[in-house]
Amino acid sequence: MLDVIIIGAGPAGNLAALNIAKAGFSVEVYDWRTKIGDKLCTGIIGHSCFKEFPPAENDIYRSSSSANIVSPSGKTYLINHRNPQAYVINRISYVKSFADKAIQLGAIYRLNEKVISIDISDSKVSVISETKAGNHTANCKAVIIATGFGSPLLKMAGLGNGGHKNFLTGCQTTVSTDGLSRPTVFLGSNIGRGSFGWLVPTQNNEALLGLATSRKLNGDMDNLTKLLKSKGYYNKIESPQRKWGIPVKPSTPTYSQRALSIGDAAGLTKPTTGGGIYYSLLSGQLAAKTLIQALNQGDLSSKQLKPYESEWKKILNNEIKLGNIARGIFESLRDSQIDFLISKLMTDDVRKDVLEATGVSFDWHGRIINSAFMHSVFGKYLSLVTPELEEKSADIKSKGPIEVA
Template structure:
């Protein structure tokens, strides 16, 4: 048996952006919060491009988080090498150092009163009438006990499945490496199925002569990534590449994100953009719903699953439609062959669809659902890409 039990009001598993954002908010409100993190420290490189919108940066805390680079648009490459310049007059996205983002958020949460326990892999969870216990693999280690447990443990199908909340129905693998680049490259997106079938790959300059090269795909991620790096080297985009890191990405939400004394949020819950796999902002939006549900539970003293169900309704109201539309966009995109993508590029270039989209200030970096909806509603889409591709999408 474990030797000690440490008590808190709220336990959070995971010191990623979602866990620490939640810890910061709840500790500021006066709750005794403990964050359990399996990594032994924060600040090391994380397999994440760290690209977020200015809105998301504002929610995180603005100037406190140093921006490495900012992007007004991107250069998108077709499989055969045609390019589309997507550009706006204002910054659409910024690049943060993800390792530093995690560290800064944890520091702020810690200053607000949250306690951090590093090197603790939460493995067993038991609830009873008056609380929830979390144990590490070895029962010799301290057991942590609280009224409420928030699971922000990233892509973690094993943990959520073990707790009876299932696993994401759809997921992918992300791969990324730091590379050296030729100067003055914009943010580049490559659409070739040769590297990232059904997804895309990116080359994200960090403003210091280095960049992050990465991609998402469903299988053989290492093989696709090796091909991608070879292509970037052969075509003079990069001069060298470091060893890649790999990480799972949820592409669809869990069907259940609450249970007795527990809420699941962030990547663990699948609060992720299905088109790109980007999950920082959606995770923070999910976290806001979890924070308000936690306050309600403490106010009423009711931590039962039926009372916590409001959390799922809340985050689905905020994100559900965007996720559903993003899934439709992903389905369409995944069906396209390289040949069809090239055809679409030609059609878009002919008819200026990209310029029309760029000119529409309603379409923001984070609103993927609205982007999909707008595109599907645009007559220009049917006159160009839709007419070209719909017969082939059946």
């Protein structure tokens, strides 16, 4: 019998496979895709992710120490840091690099195989997948669900899937440009209330144009592409629009007897932007650590696997809660309120204190949210904007200043 089966060869599943194989346990990874890592994504990672899980030099399209924000009324603001805050990477190659290392250590990848059923008993986990030759059954001691957004397998494994009711829809296309110098974020109801759009330069005069929204798309992406075309941001659309879900609330429990969920399957992303590569890697690493201990002790009970959830909560829970409060506030704002707040946020003093301060990180938004609300000047503007904000900002302030992780 195999030690571990991992379902999903994204960043979460591959890093877990790598660490489990490194510890000497047998591991098989299933993915219905034929190309590892080829899932809709912009491929931006922050500096902490870059340091902890460094991409190969060839996989980095560019680093970015600045970004533009375009307000609903069309005014462009520049955020500038001394050092790179984010990196645009070749996501397919980056995600595959973890799988390549896992394979070198003995992990077996079963691509083009969709897992359709999981059955957990006291003595084993049975996993059934669809192959060209018919259904295949494999037995293992424990399973990791790393299937990304929205999978029926979570329920079969006795794991939470509630987070998937709270999600953003991300939609993206590739465009050709005359060369963009930095990522640009677009805000405003002309691309959908509560949505934000982006244009992220990659390589060879190409950029990824996308948007994320918590509502139905309803033509928002078409509006954004038309708007940006009319303003000369890009020349030509180079690929069809694709869309995919991004959970913004954790799906607990993320552990049960012989099973763990990680990454997007566990609902672990930054609710502010929907970025999930870093949290997927962190949770893949933590899950592997807990599972290795459990395998060594020969005890795969849910009690033995619980430390995994306690550990990711210690690192991510506050961030995710703050991120969701900030997202709720953002979604409730009218264009005029967003314009007002951005104009105040971008005044030299506030911008330096909140967005460009030492320790501000693209990976840890809680610190930015917290210092915005605690700021002696900007905090007052935030509380002024709507009466409901008073209560939410009290929530944030009650958490006190956040240390950078």
